[in-house]
Amino acid sequence: AQTVTQSQPEMSVQEAETVTLSCTYDTSESDYYLFWYKQPPSRQMILVIRQEAYKQQNATENRFSVNFQKAAKSFSLKISDSQLGDAAMYFCAYSSTGANSKLTFGKGITLSVRP
Amino acid sequence: EADIYQTPRYLVIGTGKKITLECSQTMGHDKMYWYQQDPGMELHLIHYSYGVNSTEKGDLSSESTVSRIRTEHFPLTLESARPSHTSQYLCASSALSGYQETQYFGPGTRLLVL
Numbered sequence: 147a148q149t150v151t152q153s154q155p156e157m158s159v160q161e162a163e164t165v166t167l168s169c170t171y172d173t174s175e176s177d178y179y180l181f182w183y184k185q186p187p188s189r190q191m192i193l194v195i196r197q198e199a200y201k202q203q204n205a206t207e208n209r210f211s212v213n214f215q216k217a218a219k220s221f222s223l224k225i226s227d228s229q230l231g232d233a234a235m236y237f238c239a240y241s242s243t244g245a246n247s248k249l250t251f252g253k254g255i256t257l258s259v260r261p
Numbered sequence: 262e263a264d265i266y267q268t269p270r271y272l273v274i275g276t277g278k279k280i281t282l283e284c285s286q287t288m289g290h291d292k293m294y295w296y297q298q299d300p301g302m303e304l305h306l307i308h309y310s311y312g313v314n315s316t317e318k319g320d321l322s323s324e325s326t327v328s329r330i331r332t333e334h335f336p337l338t339l340e341s342a343r344p345s346h347t348s349q350y351l352c353a354s355s356a357l358s359g360y361q362e363t364q365y366f367g368p369g370t371r372l373l374v375l
Contacts, residue, residue, distance in 0.1 A: 179362070191351065191366035235301065241362065245311070248294075248319075249364055253303040 148173045150240050152252035159228045160260050166213075167223045167255050169238030179241045180214065180221045181249070186234040194236070197221065225257075233259045264288055267352050267367035274342055275375050282337045282370045284352035293335040294364065296351040297321060304351065310335055342374045 149172045159165035171180070182194040197205045197214050204212050209229075213222045225232055238252040265286040274280055284293065291312045296304040296319075306319030310329040324346070325339050335354075339346055352367040 181363070183366075190368045191353075193363055193365075196363060237304070247362065248306060248309065251304045254301075256301065 148175075148178075148240050148242070148250045150238050150250050150252040152238050152255050154255050155253070156256045156258070158258045158260060159225070159232075161228055161230060163228055164224060164226045165228055165257065167225070167236055167238075167257065169221045169223070169252055171219050171221065171238070171240050171250075173219070173240065173242075175242055177243050179243070179247075180212075181239040181241070182210070182212070182221075182223045183237045183239060183251075184232075184234045185237065185254075186231075189234075191237075195223065228259050230259050230261060233257060265352060265354055265365055265367040267350075267370050269370060270368060271371045271373075273373045273375065276341075276343055278342050280339050280342055280372070282350055282352075282372070284335045284337070284367055285333050286335075286354040286365075286367075287333060288354060288356075288365070289332065290354035290356050290365075291332065292355045292364075293329065294353040294355075295319070295325075295327060295335070295337050296353065297323065298349045298351055298369075300349070308337065342372075344374045347372060347374050 151170045178199045180197045184194045185191045195207045209226045211224045235254045237254045240250045241247045268283045293310045295308040298304045305321035307323040308327040310316045351369045353364040355364045
């Protein structure tokens with residue numbers, strides 16, 4: 147079974163600075179998807195960024211980028227120029243390919259942004 | 262944001278009552294999911310469906326039941342609510358076909374059972 151580990155329960159970053167959130171996973175599959183989801187306080191869970199395992203290039207979405215290390219099974223999220231609105235809980239998630247795929251979530255990390 | 266809706270958003274109810282949490286999506290997605298999440302904690306999959314008349318139990322055992330009579334609708338029912346059911350319930354959906362599959366989440370229902 148696949149597992150996703152987020153070992154840091156909380157992190158804090160100064161506004162306008164850069165922060166990296168860590169995630170590791172375990173799988174025996176060669177092709178899969180990885181995701182970072184953001185859950186602001188009392189608000190809807192939204193997708194931040196997605197990475198296909200077969201792609202070597204790291205995904206980027208504006209201020210958000212990932213460092214995908216397939217051999218190390220590591221998938222960290224970098225947030226550049228942090229903003230107050232980035233404060234949220236962030237979940238790393240794994241999904242296998244195929245019709246019966248489901249998401250496996252990590253425990254999440256709470257990010258606070260200091261003004 | 263994705264078009265997935267949950268009602269009610271908040272519910273306070275007494276022990277023993279029957280409740281139904283509604284989830285609807287307008288994206289035509291085949292797959293739908295229910296997660297249970299305690300405040301500040303991880304998500305646990307409790308039910309999922311790959312299409313009409315298809316329902317499966319998730320990784321976390323739950324006393325709730327679900328049905329999928331229409332593609333767009335995936336309600337969750339608790340026949341007799343208990344304080345241990347107090348939690349947040351998140352509904353999600355994704356497309357069955359397509360190489361890039363992403364789950365879209367509803368706003369959640371916060372349930373408090375007294």
